[in-house]
Amino acid sequence: MFATRIFQAFIFIACLSVALQSDHHHESVKCTHLESTRESILIVGLVSALVFCFVGVLPSFFIRADTDNEKFVDSTVFKLLLAFAAGSLLADVFLHLLPETSTGISESQAIRNGLLTIGSFLVFLIIEKVTELVPDAHALGTLNLIANFLDNSAHGTTVVGAFQNSFKFGMVALIATVLHEVPHEFSDFALLLRDGYTRKRAVIAQLITAFAGTIGATIAYAFTTNLDSSNSCNHNQNIYLRENQFQEHLHDHHQHHNHGHGSFIVPFTIGGFLYIALVGIIPEIVKEENKRTSFLQILFFIIGISFIFCLTQFETIMAHYFM
Template sequence: MTLIAILLGTISAGIGSVWLAALLSFGALARYTQHMLSLAAGALLGTAFMHLLPEAFESQASAHDLFATLLVGLVFFFLLDKAELWHHGHEHHGVPGDSPGPDHDHAHHGHSHGHGHEHASGGWAVLAGDSVHAFGDGILIASAFIADMRLGFVAALAVLVHEVPHHMGDLIVLRRQSANNRRIAIVKVSLAGAVTALGGVVGYALVDQLYGYLPFFLIIAASSFMYVALADLIPQLQKRATLQETAAQIAWLAIGIGLVMLVSALAAHEH
């Protein structure tokens, strides 16, 4: 009975949050792409700095080990991005129309790989980070269900609501990576979200042994969101903009961070 409850809770939290985020991202807000990039950067940074890192550092793990994991995570996602761009570059080598065009005018902002290649950037890091984060969420939900059935449902609901702002960020990144295909973006993030159920099952079987590693799952997930926000999204917002456009970018960035902080505060209150 507990295992069935864990499966229901983790699937609802993992996939339900993605579909809710898709409704919000691709509904009325879809036409404001530039604003959504700012919102995505804010949501990813907010999730990393206001939720994942504090939770990891509240554990018994040593700060030195956690910072070392964060550093390794950031370097790993940088190399993953490099490998993806290198692979993409070889695939498109010598293809007509792949010559430098207007998209290269912002090369000095860190996107020297042109428009087609820009879509490849950040996608794998988001999915890897999402999967690790979802696995950790699954273990957390399983632990809550094992402790008390009612606490389990509260934890599943908290995870579902909590994931919405940052899944909105993920969907924006992956839609750009998938040549603006919303369906592919939703399927990819849903598959990463489904890893929550795997975390739930593994958590149910090995909750005592795995619980000590949870802080490291949180840190690796945080490193992926930090990398994508700082290396992929924010450089795109660094183009020359009017004062009004800059103010809008800052406002949407703040809204993304604020949403995550609000949901974090509500989740903490529920606990």
């Protein structure tokens, strides 16, 4: 039923987008068109958020409700899942996020991004040290939730911005984002279980971080709405020009994350992912004494890297083919 509702929403958005595009090429821009555009952006943002929520709880369907958490964490399958998580996190940093933040920027911006990443790493270290002082706290799980909350918020902003540019561009961005999120969500679920979360609490935590996509989508929608300082049709042309400028801005945000909040969120997320992978997961892999398990962990680490690499290449192909 949930998947059916999402499919129906996508069909509605597709029909609405086609109707909007038929008026987009006219020189006379009408107020009703602008209102419909904003409504479609809001709908797209909410549907995208629902998709993120579904992806967030997807790992729970592969783990039985009566599974013993302690036994599962000690199992070989779980250790391999952690290795896959480390590989996918590092690959996402070096093959996906870093290229987006380092393309077409000045040296001063690159230094700023580097400082933000280092600062993020330090912040996560401080958070873990403080969390260790709290009884029954879950340090790594908490850090992972923070990083993913920021990451999903950026995703929500980017996807809505892409739909503001065009429906086709938005679909490419949404599909690419979901494909990137699927391996991450499995990794996140594994980290939460490792940190002592029950299956139910892990699902709730995943839903909370997935809800960040709604926040990002709302920010993008609110920014679009605020561009319209007048509801009068006498200012249609000025509104249209400002909306085109906003489309360009969000297109650049999707391409490089070099404007506004994106320039802060992405480097900060990079630092968080690096900390989780290098400090939280890799030491666990290094401590493994069983030779067979160690070999399989290295293999799954490479698989995690390869998986993200293939998704990144697929995203590039989709962008060139559909744009």
